[in-house]
Amino acid sequence: MRSRRQHLPLRSALAVWLLVLGGCAGGQPERGPVTLVFKYARILGNADPLPALLRSFEAKHPGVRVKGEALPWTSDDQHQFYVINLEGRSPGFDVMMLDCIWVPEFARAGWLTDLTPYLSPDELAPYFASTVAAAKYGGRVWALPWNFNVGLLYYRTDLLAKYGLRPPETYEELVDQVRRIRAGERDPALDGYLWQGKQYEGLVVNVLEALWANGARLLAEDGAVFPDRERAADALRFLRGLIETGVSPAWTTAADEELSRRAFGDGHAIFLRNWPYALDLFEGKDSAVRGKVAFAPLPGRARGERGVGSTGGAHLGVSRGSRHPELALALARHLTTEPAQRAIALGAALSPTRQALYQDPELARDRPTMPRLLALALAGRPRPVTPYYLLVSATVQPEFSAALVGVKSPERAIADAGTRLRYFLEALR
Amino acid sequence: MTRRQAADRRRALACLAPTVLALGALTVYPGVWVLWLSLQHRIPIFDVSRFAGLDNYAFLGVDSRFWNAAHTTAVFTLGSVALEVVLGVMAALAIHAQRRGRRLALSLLLLAWAMPAVVGAKLFEWLYHPTAGLINVTLGRHSANWLGDPGLALPAVILADVWRTMPFVAILCYARLLAVPAEVYEAAQVDGAGRLATLTRITLPLLGRILLLAALFRTLDALRAFDIMFVLTGGGPAGTTETLTVYAYRALFQTLQLGFGSALSVVVFLLVMAVAWAYLKILRTGTVAA
Numbered sequence: 001m002r003s004r005r006q007h008l009p010l011r012s013a014l015a016v017w018l019l020v021l022g023g024c025a026g027g028q029p030e031r032g033p034v035t036l037v038f039k040y041a042r043i044l045g046n047a048d049p050l051p052a053l054l055r056s057f058e059a060k061h062p063g064v065r066v067k068g069e070a071l072p073w074t075s076d077d078q079h080q081f082y083v084i085n086l087e088g089r090s091p092g093f094d095v096m097m098l099d100c101i102w103v104p105e106f107a108r109a110g111w112l113t114d115l116t117p118y119l120s121p122d123e124l125a126p127y128f129a130s131t132v133a134a135a136k137y138g139g140r141v142w143a144l145p146w147n148f149n150v151g152l153l154y155y156r157t158d159l160l161a162k163y164g165l166r167p168p169e170t171y172e173e174l175v176d177q178v179r180r181i182r183a184g185e186r187d188p189a190l191d192g193y194l195w196q197g198k199q200y201e202g203l204v205v206n207v208l209e210a211l212w213a214n215g216a217r218l219l220a221e222d223g224a225v226f227p228d229r230e231r232a233a234d235a236l237r238f239l240r241g242l243i244e245t246g247v248s249p250a251w252t253t254a255a256d257e258e259l260s261r262r263a264f265g266d267g268h269a270i271f272l273r274n275w276p277y278a279l280d281l282f283e284g285k286d287s288a289v290r291g292k293v294a295f296a297p298l299p300g301r302a303r304g305e306r307g308v309g310s311t312g313g314a315h316l317g318v319s320r321g322s323r324h325p326e327l328a329l330a331l332a333r334h335l336t337t338e339p340a341q342r343a344i345a346l347g348a349a350l351s352p353t354r355q356a357l358y359q360d361p362e363l364a365r366d367r368p369t370m371p372r373l374l375a376l377a378l379a380g381r382p383r384p385v386t387p388y389y390l391l392v393s394a395t396v397q398p399e400f401s402a403a404l405v406g407v408k409s410p411e412r413a414i415a416d417a418g419t420r421l422r423y424f425l426e427a428l429r
Numbered sequence: 430m431t432r433r434q435a436a437d438r439r440r441a442l443a444c445l446a447p448t449v450l451a452l453g454a455l456t457v458y459p460g461v462w463v464l465w466l467s468l469q470h471r472i473p474i475f476d477v478s479r480f481a482g483l484d485n486y487a488f489l490g491v492d493s494r495f496w497n498a499a500h501t502t503a504v505f506t507l508g509s510v511a512l513e514v515v516l517g518v519m520a521a522l523a524i525h526a527q528r529r530g531r532r533l534a535l536s537l538l539l540l541a542w543a544m545p546a547v548v549g550a551k552l553f554e555w556l557y558h559p560t561a562g563l564i565n566v567t568l569g570r571h572s573a574n575w576l577g578d579p580g581l582a583l584p585a586v587i588l589a590d591v592w593r594t595m596p597f598v599a600i601l602c603y604a605r606l607l608a609v610p611a612e613v614y615e616a617a618q619v620d621g622a623g624r625l626a627t628l629t630r631i632t633l634p635l636l637g638r639i640l641l642l643a644a645l646f647r648t649l650d651a652l653r654a655f656d657i658m659f660v661l662t663g664g665g666p667a668g669t670t671e672t673l674t675v676y677a678y679r680a681l682f683q684t685l686q687l688g689f690g691s692a693l694s695v696v697v698f699l700l701v702m703a704v705a706w707a708y709l710k711i712l713r714t715g716t717v718a719a
Contacts, residue, residue, distance in 0.1 A: 080682055108475060
């Protein structure tokens with residue numbers, strides 16, 4: 001009797017544990033018709049075209065259901081979502097929307113289906129070369145380009161016309177135009193040139209464009225970091241100069257896309273570097289700058305190269321864990337066709353990755369600037385295509401920022417970024 | 430040991446077992462694992478996994494970004510905790526001295542504290558907005574570049590943190606003040622103590638122990654501060670608001686360097702443990718009378 005009572009607590013403790021463990025057991029596997037899960041970030045715009053596109057895919061593939069699932073809001077959170085779910089080998093989704101800078105990383109990690117064997121030789125020919133470059137890693141294709149972004153210079157047509165100026169081809173010209181217009185306008189609330197200088201991914205994009213215009217690079221083909229140091233430092237010094245001389249406002253160092261877009265949209269600036277999405281907002285009904293905005297290629301440097309906008313955008317990849325890779329690819333193809341991209345361009349402020357659409361009469365009627373965007377899009381240059389892009393970006397961000405706010409000399413910032421990058425990249429070998 | 434004692438002992442162990450197991454599984458095991466990770470170059474998504482010895486720690490020793498983050502963490506912790514304690518005591522005394530509307534004052538105070546950190550941070554993001562923010566609009570021509578100036582960003586972040594967490598200190602102090610019997614003050618009055626003397630000789634010493642406890646909680650929180658700077662500045666400009674935990678987040682979750690990121694986490698862990706130990710030592714020796 002006594003011995004049985006002694007074991008009672010032990011037994012009840014065990015029973016509790018078993019109950020807890022039992023509660024953790026998994027559910028039943030799904031059966032029935034095929035369901036494809038599509039992960040994407042909600043598209044902003046006057047009408048989300050995606051539900052209709054998913055329904056039309058279902059109509060073409062009887063017995064297949066497509067479930068669109070929303071990704072978290074910010075790019076960082078989306079990336080983290082994918083990493084956690086894909087590293088856990090239980091993705092639970094088939095087609096995934098990817099920021100183009102992640103494609104090589106995810107391919108290297110073995111999370112994407114190699115699409116090369118499925119694609120016909122010239123299937124990627126209609127896409128912009130820069131988007132195809134961003135979809136490749138190790139000579140294979142891992143994703144289909146879906147929507148497209150390129151850095152542009154927006155300017156106020158009314159102000160430039162008033163002073164008889166043409167959009168600047170070099171930054172030196174831009175600085176000069178800002179001085180002339182502000183001297184004539186005498187409006188202390190009118191800023192010159194707005195861009196993105198907050199410590200985040202957008203800063204890297206802006207600095208890269210400045211580096212390229214000055215003939216410098218962040219990574220060389222052989223993986224060397226800042227192969228043209230002097231020119232890179234000079235580009236940073238120029239950006240710092242824009243803030244120091246007041247051509248760009250002091251708060252540029254805290255500005256992201258939206259902050260700078262709003263200030264320009266309220267009519268408080270002459271020039272703005274931003275993406276194509278902003279134009280729709282400037283042309284909106286209650287916009288203060290409606291009919292007074294146009295875009296041009298980003299300026300180059302007086303004794304440097306022509307200005308080139310950095311490209312961005314989203315790709316569609318097929319998860320390697322997908323149980324229906326061929327259907328998943330069919331869905332990715334369906335969403336990237338010309339009609340689908342046209343529908344997306346009409347319903348949302350996203351630009352297509354297929355060149356032909358920029359001269360499409362139907363699109364041009366709705367968005368008359370599309371044909372002019374084509375030349376800029378063709379010239380666009382992708383950020384370094386490497387599986388370690390996020391590592392590179394996160395490492396250089398505080399250094400670029402330090403040079404912009406003037407706590408470090410540009411040379412020192414470049415050197416410090418280089419030291420840290422080399423240590424991290426060495427660990428990857 | 431009698432048979433009865435032995436039985437009690439066994440029973441006690443059986444009852445403790447789940448706790449010990451849970452602590453072991455959830456705290457000790459991951460802790461040791463992180464320590465082990467910090468001695469490796471490890472980036473699982475790229476199949477990088479090799480022993481690195483103390484490489485990661487050695488690199489931290491010369492990594493200016495790490496020292497900058499350590500400095501930022503120290504300034505943020507000292508600045509925010511000091512301000513919170515001073516303002517918290519002032520707020521508690523003010524409410525205690527209030528005849529009417531104490532409840533209203535308390536609820537208003539708690540409102541800030543009840544707000545999720547990220548919401549509080551978003552609120553300040555709008556207040557600090559360079560052109561349309563309430564602060565700069567009020568300042569007019571003297572407006573400042575709150576989150577983009579390397580000299581202002583950290584104070585701005587500290588201020589946002591103080592606004593949200595000062596009520597915690599205030600409430601604790603207020604509760605202690607309520608527990609002080611009125612006779613103590615009457616006695617002081619009889620002895621001819623003025624207002625200042627009452628404050629410095631009676632009230633503050635009585636608050637000492639609870640303040641130390643409040644400071645302990647706040648310090649441990651501040652050392653691990655993450656959300657407020659992550660939302661407001663992302664660590665910028667020039668990394669001036671990047672704390673050790675933000676740096677660790679970037680290494681661990683954004684760039685997936687589990688080895689290097691673990692080394693950073695171990696440093697944060699040791700720092701927090703050392704500070705907690707110091708506080709507990711002061712609390713235990715009872716140098717501060719209650």
